[in-house]
Amino acid sequence: MGSIFILFLFQAIVTYADPKVQIDDTVKDCTPKELVVAQGKCSKYVNDLIVLTEEGDTKSRNVTDACKSVTSCFGGIQCAEAEKSKRTYEQKCDKLEFTNNDVASCMSMFYNTVYSKKENCTEDFDYFSRDMRIKRESYTAGKSCFFKTINKTCNATSVAYLEKNYEKLLDVLTIPSDGDACSSLHDELNARQCEPQMREFMINGMIQAISMSFGMKERSNTTKTCSETKECMSQYCYFSKNTTQQLEQLCDELSKKPTTFNMCYMGIRMSTLDTKEPANYECQEKYGRKPMVEPVNKALEKQYLKFMDDKECMRTIMKEECDQSVLDVFDEEWDKLQKEKNSRTSTRSPF
Template identity: 25%
Template sequence: MYFFELISYFLLLNFIHSLPVQNSTNGDVSACLKAFYKAAYRGEYNCTESFDFFQVVPAFQQAGFTSHKSCFLEVAKEECSIAQYNLLSTKYQDFLNVLTTVPPSVTPCSDSYFKYNALKCGPMMDELSHRTIDINSVAAKINDTKILEMIELCDKIEACISPVCYSSENQRKSLQEISNGVKLRNTEFAVCISKIERQSPDLSEYTCLDGIDFNTDDRKMQIELYTVKKVCAKRIMKDFCGERAVENFENDVETCLKNLMKLYKTASALNES
């Protein structure tokens, strides 16, 4: 469905979280921890299944990483540089203290505690990136399994990056827009748009469109349809799909327009570059 494309502006959000973390021997084990979380999230090692390494409660995190030290180091030995593995294996408790000890409120966001714990969110965002590609080919349908799974994943990521130092305001805002866009697909509004797009009915009797194609792929024209021709669009949707399709029309159109504007601006910027 044309206005539910999420890929272009999600990639920007995902890119920020996917920037390479440099290997270091000065005590910073971000690169190793990032690789560990990725492997644990994907279940690439059997030992990671016995404990939730993505715990957010420091006390549980401390206990789990302590009792599952051998598992962590097993994964680190395979996924990390020799230097970082050696550092972790010899100073594991120091690493654990940094990872699980909440610093004072005045601590800057550059502190290792925030840096390390924010890495937990990366694998979820990678998954969202892949699922976003899949969802763009799925026709809107109420309670579609893929849509519901995406909604759940968005909620998990929102919770993960909610601490101020785990992400920027722009990242949180972008994720909220993505989440709203996904949730919009689970509405009668979206189902109606999909129906009209699929059936491509003759809309020539709706002179209020003034020549605009309801199913146009032109971003600028799509924006005009849901702004200048909004009343006309609502009438068409109500006629073809019934009252339920337009019950939350204003809110649904607002979400739709935010998506369209993102896509339009992104396309314009790419064309100018």
């Protein structure tokens, strides 16, 4: 057989395999004869699978049979290029199976339950571990808890599939893909663990951003929460560029300090009167601050806000809470505020 024809067959069979797929070094390279056999035997099954998926017939029995035929064909030829092709199509077909049975959506609902601690038993197992050994042990020991949870949240198709293919799920979750990681099931299913945290942060962050626009300064540690969310997402390439950009923009917005005197002043006032987590500034202590109670009456509010009449106390607080631009005009704005207060006092009716 001519060398050019052999080269053609080699290139044809290699195109079936993901070049990033790694196999055991002990597996020998295919001989020219094995390449011919692989090309002749397996190309029909590959073409059948391609036609079925291109036609959108991904949920039929025909696709399942085609997947089995392709992987069995390449698996029957014991050489490196055929093994790579087998591994490539195993991963492609697993992804197709998981999609057809809504496994990814089911896992997202499971992760949400674990994150929100809605099912007590989930707290006994480290399902979110990034150590693949610990993760597998957790899913193995926590199998009954897993099914108890998804029976309440997932559709019957997903549950039935996972009951029959639980070991396959564990393999996908705990064995990194040796192909294109960014399009792998392993990356997607593990990345979805970040979604409950990301969703909670983005909702709370948007609420906080709105509150801040009205002068209310939230006391929650958004910088820490933002960093934790970004760190989780950075482990995977599943998330779109648009999603990561939205998160970055929100984090940037929440990290900004008030840029006007009035906004900063109102933020300090609202934070001080927060009955859930009131702000506490050192220079307040000399005014005999007492624990906040609810409802806030006028007398208590007046006592609480005495420190806001202390110019140097407010200057100190604003150094911490406000943008430098506020400090640059502090004296001017403070004098203006005092004039407004005096004006309101002098015009107030005695009756």
